[in-house]
Amino acid sequence: MAGTSLFGIGVSALRAFQSGLDTTGQNIANVNTPYYSRQEAMFEQRPPQFSAAGIYVGSGVDVQDIRRVYDQFVINQVQNGTSTFQQTDTYYSFATQVDNLMADEQAGLTPGLQNFFNAVQEVANDPTSTAARQVLLTEGQSLVSRFRYLQDRLESIRADANGRIAGHVDEINGLADSLARINQDIVIATGRANGKTPNDLLDQRDALLGKLSELVSVRTVEQDDGSLNVFIGNGQALVVGNQANRLSAQPVGIDINEPDISIDINGTLVRITDHITGGKLGGVLAFRGEILDRAENALGRIAAGLAADFNAQHRLGMDLNGALGQGFFQAPAPEVIPATGNAGTPVTVTIADTNQLTLDDYELRYDGANWTFYRVSDNQVVPHTGTGTAANPFVINGIEVVLGGGYAAGDRFLIRPVRQAARDIDTRLTDPREIAAAGAVTADTPVGNIGTGLIGAPVVLDPTNPNLLDNVSITFTSPTTFDVYDNTTATAIATGVAYNPADPADVLAYNGWQVELSGAPATGDTFTVRGNAGGVGDNRNALALAGLQQQALLAGSTATYSDAYNEMIGDVGTSTRRAEITSQAQKKLLDDAIRTREGISGVNLDEEAANLLKFQQAYQAAAQVIATADSLFQTLIDAVRR
Structure with missing residues (x-):
C-alpha cells in the first residue's frame, strides 16, 4: 500500500509541476505581449488520508488555481x-x-x-x-x-x-x-x-x-x-x-x-x-471648441472690423472723379443658419458696431413666448435689448437681429457674427481714381476778410446728406452774429446765429458737416464751405485712413x-x-x-528562468518518486508470487 500511496503522491506532484512549467512557459512566451499579466500556479496540499497505522499520511499536491498577478488600482x-x-x-x-x-x-x-x-x-x-x-x-x-x-x-x-x-x-x-x-x-x-x-x-x-x-x-x-x-x-x-x-x-x-x-x-x-x-x-x-472656433472668430473679427472702419472713413472722402468715396472693401455679413424644421421665416442679422463684437457665437431660441440668446461655447444666456422689430431690433454685442414671422415654439437659429468674415471679405475698387484720399468738403477764407477769424477743416458727419457738397457761405453780420446761406439751393439755412469770440472753438454743423470757428471776425467777413471737387492734392482723408492703424477700434x-x-x-x-x-x-x-504595473504584473525573465529550473527539477524528482513507487510495487508483487 505504501507504494500505491507513494505512486499517487508522485503523480499529483508530476501534474502540479507540469502546470507550473506550463504557467512559466506561458509567462515567457508573453513577455512582450501588451497588457499581459503574469500568472502563478497556486499549489495546495491534498487532504491527508488516515492510515491503518492510525496516523494521517499526506496524499500529494494539487494546483488550486492559476493566479493572475495584477492590481486593479494600478x-x-x-x-x-x-x-x-x-x-x-x-x-x-x-x-x-x-x-x-x-x-x-x-x-x-x-x-x-x-x-x-x-x-x-x-x-x-x-x-x-x-x-x-x-x-x-x-x-x-x-x-x-x-x-x-x-x-x-x-x-x-x-x-x-x-x-x-x-x-x-x-x-x-x-x-x-x-x-x-x-x-x-x-x-x-x-x-x-x-x-x-x-x-x-x-x-x-x-x-x-x-x-x-x-x-x-x-x-x-x-x-x-x-x-x-x-x-x-x-x-x-x-x-x-x-x-x-x-x-x-x-x-x-x-x-x-x-x-x-x-x-x-x-x-x-x-x-x-x-x-x-x-x-x-x-x-x-x-481643441475645436477652445482654440479653433476662437481663432476663426478672432481672425473674422479683425476682417469685419477693418472692412467696416475703412469703408466708413473712405465714404467720408472724395475721389479724383469728384465723387464721394464708396466702400473700399466688400464687408462680410454674419452667418445665420436656421434649424431644420423651423416654422418661421429667417431672421436678418447685421453687424451694427464692430467695436462691440466678441469672439462668441450664439443660438437664438424661441419658446413660444420669448426669444433667448445662448452663447454656444457654454450654453449660457446672453442678455439683449430690443424687441426684434425693424424699428427696435434685438441688439447683442455689436449685432442687430430683426425677426420675420410665423415662428413656433422650438424654432432656433445659429448666429455666427464673424466666423466666415475672413473668407468673405473682398476689395470693391478697381480704378485707382476711386480712392477717396481727399476730404469731401473744404473751407475757404477770402483774402478780403479783415478780421482775425479762422475756420477749421470741415469734418464730415453724414456722407449720405443730399446737401453735403453744396456751396455754403457763412457771413458775419456783426462780430458776434452770422448768417448761413446755401448758395447751391439759394436757401437761407440760418440767420442771426450767435458767435462768442471768447470761445476758442465754436462748432458749426450743417448739411452733414461741421467746422470750427475761432478768432475775431469782422462785420462782413465771409467763409465758404463747399464740396472738394478738384482737390486732387488734398490728403486729409488718406491721413485719416492711415490713422486707423493706430486706433483701438476693436474689443470695446x-x-x-x-x-x-x-x-x-x-x-x-x-x-x-x-x-x-x-x-x-x-x-x-x-x-x-x-x-508600476510592469513591476506587479510584468514578466521578469530572470525570475521565470529560475522558476523554470525549479519546476524542471521538481518534475524530475516527482518522476523519480513514481519510479520508486513502481519499484516498491514490483518488489511486493514478486514477493507474493514466490
Missing part, C-alpha cells in the same frame, strides 16, 4: 493616465498647427496689415500719384488674400479634426463591440470553470480597455458574473454586459457640417459632445487690428505651450504608472 491608473495623456497630446498636436500658422512671419496677417497701411500712407504722402493708388489697390487685394489663406488653412484643420472625430467614433464602436463579445466569453468561461477566472480573456479585455482609453475617458464597473460595464461622458453606458451602445458622429445641432457626438440609447440619439473628455476624441473636441476700444491679432497669437501660443507642458507631465505620470 490598472485603472494606467487607463486613466493613457486617456489624459492622449487628450493633451492630441490637443497639443492640433494647437501647434494653428500656432505655427498664425505666428508665421511670412504667411501671417501682421505683414499684410503693415504693407496695406504703408500703401495708404504713400497715397497720403502723394495723393496725386496714380502709381501709389494702384499699389494701395494691390496691397488691399493682397491683404484680402492673406485673410482668405488663413481662413482656408483653419478650415482645412477643422476638416481634419472633424475627420478624426468620425474616425475615433468608428474605432470606439468597434472596441465596444469587442468588449461586449469578450464580456460574454468571460461569463461563459467563468461558469464552466466554477468561478475560476479566465486569465487570458481578462488580459484581452484589459487590452481592449487600454485601446479604448486612448480614444476616450471611461469608467468601468465589474458585475458579479465577471462582465464589465463601461461608461463614458457623464455616465452614458457604452457597454452593458454583452450589449454595446453605438456612438454617432453625425450633426445633431443646427450646423449640418459640424459633427456632434451622440450615443444611441434604445433607439434614441442622446447628444453627449459637451460631456466627452479624455483620449484622442476628447483632445480633438477640446481696447485693441488695434494688430493688437487683436497679436492677442490671438498670444492666446493660441499660451494654450499650445500649456498643452505641451501638460502633455510632457502626463507622459511621465503614464510612464510611472506603466512601470
